[in-house]
Amino acid sequence: xxxxxxxxxxxxxxxxxxxxxxxxxxxxxxxxxxxxxxxxxxxxxxxxxxxxxxxxxxxxxxxxxxxxxxxxxxxxxxxxxxxxxxxxxxxxxxxxxxxxxxxxxxxxxxxxxxxxxxxxxxxxxxxxxxxxxxxxxxxxxxxxxxxxxxxxxxxxxxxxxxxxxxxxxxxxxxxxxxxxxxxxxxxxxxxxxxxxxxxxxxxxxxxxxxxxxxxxxxxxxxxxxxxxxxxxxxxxxxxxxxxxxxxxxxxxxxxxxxxxxxxxxxxxxxxxxxxxxxxx
Amino acid sequence: xxxxxxxxxxxxxxxxxxxxxxxxxxxxxxxxxxxxxxxxxxxxxxxxxxxxxxxxxxxxxxxxxxxxxxxxxxxxxxxxxxxxxxxxxxxxxxxxxxxxxxxxxxxxxxxxxxxxxxxxxxxxxxxxxxxxxxxxxxxxxxxxxxxxxxxxxxxxxxxxxxxxxxxxxxxxxxxxxxxxxxxxxxxxxxxxxxxxxxxxxxxxxxxxxxxxxxxxxxxxxxxxxxxx
Numbered sequence: 001x002x003x004x005x006x007x008x009x010x011x012x013x014x015x016x017x018x019x020x021x022x023x024x025x026x027x028x029x030x031x032x033x034x035x036x037x038x039x040x041x042x043x044x045x046x047x048x049x050x051x052x053x054x055x056x057x058x059x060x061x062x063x064x065x066x067x068x069x070x071x072x073x074x075x076x077x078x079x080x081x082x083x084x085x086x087x088x089x090x091x092x093x094x095x096x097x098x099x100x101x102x103x104x105x106x107x108x109x110x111x112x113x114x115x116x117x118x119x120x121x122x123x124x125x126x127x128x129x130x131x132x133x134x135x136x137x138x139x140x141x142x143x144x145x146x147x148x149x150x151x152x153x154x155x156x157x158x159x160x161x162x163x164x165x166x167x168x169x170x171x172x173x174x175x176x177x178x179x180x181x182x183x184x185x186x187x188x189x190x191x192x193x194x195x196x197x198x199x200x201x202x203x204x205x206x207x208x209x210x211x212x213x214x215x216x217x218x219x220x221x222x223x224x225x226x227x228x229x230x231x232x233x234x235x236x237x238x239x240x241x242x243x244x245x246x247x248x249x250x251x252x253x254x255x256x257x258x259x260x261x262x263x264x265x266x267x268x269x270x271x272x273x274x275x276x277x278x279x280x
Numbered sequence: 281x282x283x284x285x286x287x288x289x290x291x292x293x294x295x296x297x298x299x300x301x302x303x304x305x306x307x308x309x310x311x312x313x314x315x316x317x318x319x320x321x322x323x324x325x326x327x328x329x330x331x332x333x334x335x336x337x338x339x340x341x342x343x344x345x346x347x348x349x350x351x352x353x354x355x356x357x358x359x360x361x362x363x364x365x366x367x368x369x370x371x372x373x374x375x376x377x378x379x380x381x382x383x384x385x386x387x388x389x390x391x392x393x394x395x396x397x398x399x400x401x402x403x404x405x406x407x408x409x410x411x412x413x414x415x416x417x418x419x420x421x422x423x424x425x426x427x428x429x430x431x432x433x434x435x436x437x438x439x440x441x442x443x444x445x446x447x448x449x450x451x452x453x454x455x456x457x458x459x460x461x462x463x464x465x466x467x468x469x470x471x472x473x474x475x476x477x478x479x480x481x482x483x484x485x486x487x488x489x490x491x492x493x494x495x496x497x498x499x500x501x502x503x504x505x506x507x508x
Contacts, residue, residue, distance in 0.1 A: 007463065009440045012404055187459075230432050231439060231463040259403040259432040266404075 005191050007235040010267060017270040019261075022250075024273045025072040025103070028280035029058050029090070033080030035111070037156035038222045039145070039184065039215055042080035058280045060096050066279045067100040074273070076106045078140055079280070087116040091130050098135020106180070107131050109142030110168035114160045124168060128175040139172040141182035141211050147200035148193055155222070166203050179204055185236050186215035187226035194239050202243075210240055211250040212269070230260050234267050241268040282466040285438065286445045287457060287481070288473070289313040294322040294337045306331055314479065318472045324350075333474035335369045349474045351390055357382075363409040365396040367425075371473075382417060390473065392421040394447055397428045407437060414441050423447040431456045439464055 033042040067075075075097060077090075094107045108131070117124050128139070146152070147162040160168075169179045181201050183194070201207060214233060217223045228236075240249055250271040251264060261272065291309045293302050298321060306325075310317040310332060319325070319334040336352045350371070357366040366382075371390030385391050395413070397406045406429070414422055424434055426446045431453070437444050438460055449457055461468050471478035 004462065004465065006465075007439055009436075011440075012407055226459075229459045229463050230435050231460070234436075257430065257432050259430050262403040263432065263436055 005189060005194065005232050005235045007231040008238060010238070012263075012266045015266050015270075016268075019265045019269070020271045021253075022073045022271055022273050023071070023276040025066060025070075025075045025101075026275050026278040026280075027058060027063065027066070027075065027077045027097070028278070029077065029079030029093070030082050030084075030280070031080055032082055034083075035081055035115075035156070035158045037159055038220060039155055039186075039217060040220055041216070041218070058093070060093075062279050063093070063097055064100055066277050067097065070276060072101065072103045072276055074106060075101060075103050076140065077108060078142065079108075079112070081112065081115045083119055087120050087122060087127065090116075091134050094131060094134040094136050104137040105135055106138045106140050107134075107136035109140035110160060110165045110172075111143040113139075113168055114143075114164060125171055125175065128168075128172050128177060132176050136177060138178035138180055139169065141180040141209075144169070144182050144201075145184035145213070146193060146197050148196045151193065162200055166200065169204050173204075173206065178209070179207060180209045180211060181207055182211040182213050183236065183240070184213050184215060185228040185233060187228050187232065189228065189232060189236075191239075194236060198239065198243050207244065207247060209248045209250055209271075210244070211252075212236060212240075213252070214255075216255065227255075230263065233260075233264060237264060237267045237269055282464070283442045284467045284469045284478075284480070285457060285461050285464075286447075286478075287449065287454065287468055287470050288447055289317045289451065289470075290320065290448050291317060292320040292448075294320045296322070298323050298325060303329060314470065316470050316472045316476060316479065318474075332476055333472035335473075351473060354385065354388075354391070363398060363401045363405045364413070365398060367394040367396065368392070369394070382420075386417055386420045392423055392473075393417075394423045394425055395429070396425045397430070397433075399428075403433045403436075407433060407440070410437055410444070411440060414443060418443075421445075426450075426453075431460075435460045435463070442466070 031042050033040065077094060077097065090108070090112075094105060098105055113124060113127055116122060116127060131139075143160055143165045145156075147165065149162050152159055152161065169181070173179045181204065183197055201210070212233065214228050215222070215225065216227060217225055237249060240247065248271050249269045250273060251269050253261070253272045253274045256264070289309070291306060293305060296302060302321075303325075306317075306319050307330075309319075315332065317332055319331055320337055321334055322336075322338045324336055325331055325334060331349060333349050334351075336350060338353075351369040354368040354370050356368070368385055369392060370385070370388045385393070395410055410422075410424070414420075422443060423445050424437060424447065426434055426449045429437070434446055438446070446457065457468065468481040469478040470481055
């Protein structure tokens, strides 16, 4: 029992910062992925050779319709990993999105970059520069779920290692892309894991955003594993606020009740993503 | 040792009169909870009927009430300016209107306050009202109505004040109580408002680092069989 994360009660004082609702257009390039990370919704493997069943990547027409339908505060481009479309296709995709919308674009993550770096042998810095010039403003936090290699080898053996993820984030910042970190929280997460992760994140200079991602495993191999309890989420927010009083803490609005959102806001969460539209 | 969290199984049959079918329902409910259970009823149960604990919600306003294991609803506080509503049952009270005085109620035997959150009241306002009530009346037995308070706010309130307890928890949502007890490292006891001794529940689950993942899934690259 002593290894469980403990929430220390805080009185509900008026929050220091207002709660910023961020309307997000979420563009998913593909829902198939060969990496098969146990916690990921995209861990459904579909064969990509022969008579493959993978759906084609998102088309420019889809994007044009979605972007013109409403205004967004953030456009997130993400996906699983296939070897069907080349890297240049995705750079063109980001360029197409940026030509259609003035919203900031969070394009891909270190996981996708490492994948294309391995498949197409393109230097990472070149890929980051291409993304930057195509119109991306930040690199997604994907791959930085929990920067503890022992844990990563258990549930995501093919995912990049912690040091690789941190290096790519540092390179992204040098290329002019904003760096975003994340923290995957699951039921029973220990204080040691949280502290190891937060310690690893100190390697990123000028870290400005940490996204807290509660484990949602509805369609992943870990579907039997519970999502975190609210008190665990509050304890995680407290741990982050202790180390980074000024960093932006972001959560997704999905599956959070109004009460949970109020409590999280009073403990330090100050941005909430609301999925305004999802394509792909 | 941390103060235990209470699990009081509650059966509400106050929507209908007491019939042989209702009595059968009550006895099945109590048997299925190891002999524990609290029943809300609109009319008195028969003297010879064995029910561990029950509240009579529509007792006459005047006159003393004397029945074993039974409490009566003394009153309700529904001030429109309050963010919460109070329901006050007590054992053997003299049901005079003076008993609505909260200070008097705390001194009554078996008296408990059941706190309801009014619809549309935000988490901030409700938690302030409840925690203020708890601080103003430190000797009152405060019970939170789980369906109106909600699990998320209830978790915060139970963490904020360990004298608070939850009531009216649906059986199918007991895992939520276990989750809160695990997070707060508090044991759970099964009891009711009768003379039975509380029954400690089995040890709470200890969560492992992560569940074991079949190694064959995670250490081999997926390869399309037709490609081999």
